[in-house]
Amino acid sequence: MARVKKRRASGRRSPMAAVVLIGVGLLFTGGIYAGASAAVAATTDSPATAAALSVDDGKKLFQANCATCHGMDLQGTPNGPSLYGVGELAVEFQVATGRMPLAMQGPQAQQKPPQFTEDQIRAMAAYVQSVAPGPTYPSAQTLDGKGDVPNGAELFRTNCAMCHNVSGAGGALTEGKFAPALNDVSALHMYAAMVTGPQNMPVFGNLNLNLDEKRDIISYLLYLQHNESPGGYGLGSLGPVSEGLFAWIFGIGTLIGATVWITAKSN
Known part of the structure; x- marks a missing residue:
């Protein structure tokens, strides 16, 4: 009998194999990166760390963001009033409502989203209170x-x-x-x-x-x-302004429309 020769495997891989390997590699590295980023964020932004902001931290934040107008020692400048006696409550109000830092000069400060976290605001307020006490938080x-x-x-x-x-x-x-x-x-x-x-x-x-x-x-x-x-x-x-406007537009307007319609029908 004639021997049948077995065909040797060519050893060539499917073209999709490389794509699959690259995809698995990307998923693996992406997962590691996401996990590491979450761990770092949890470490740096945890409530325990944020709550640890001190009066000294508030002083640094104040000097970096507020001293240009209010002075390094809260004494005020030509661009902003003195903060002696305003207390932490005034600082919390102005900064938490976004009125400060002031975006631009105008008749009055406009409310906008705050630029600092609650803990940063409290730290700056505590610093002002430590230097020049004033009204504080109520019960x-x-x-x-x-x-x-x-x-x-x-x-x-x-x-x-x-x-x-x-x-x-x-x-x-x-x-x-x-x-x-x-x-x-x-x-x-x-x-x-x-x-x-x-x-x-x-x-x-x-x-x-x-x-x-x-x-x-x-x-x-x-x-x-x-x-x-x-x-x-x-x-x-x-x-009365909005109520009178409503009555004028809809009330009298309806009467005029009805009058025009009756006149048109009679003609």
């Missing part, structure tokens, strides 16, 4: 929103509504200034505004509004934030 009870809401409404109408509107919708002032809307302001920043008097707002000391009265006003504003208008659509809560 949790003052901010709990469980005060006398009707009394807070009356106090707000008497002391604040002429600028902020009776419903806290804000309003225009002179020379391009304005009183901001209060529909998304935190309880802490409501208190800080009353105590520190930012922008055009006066300072309400304990002789003007005691601590319980401030708590009542905060409770009233928080009530407005979390409860819908009982009268239906509020039209921005801007009062």
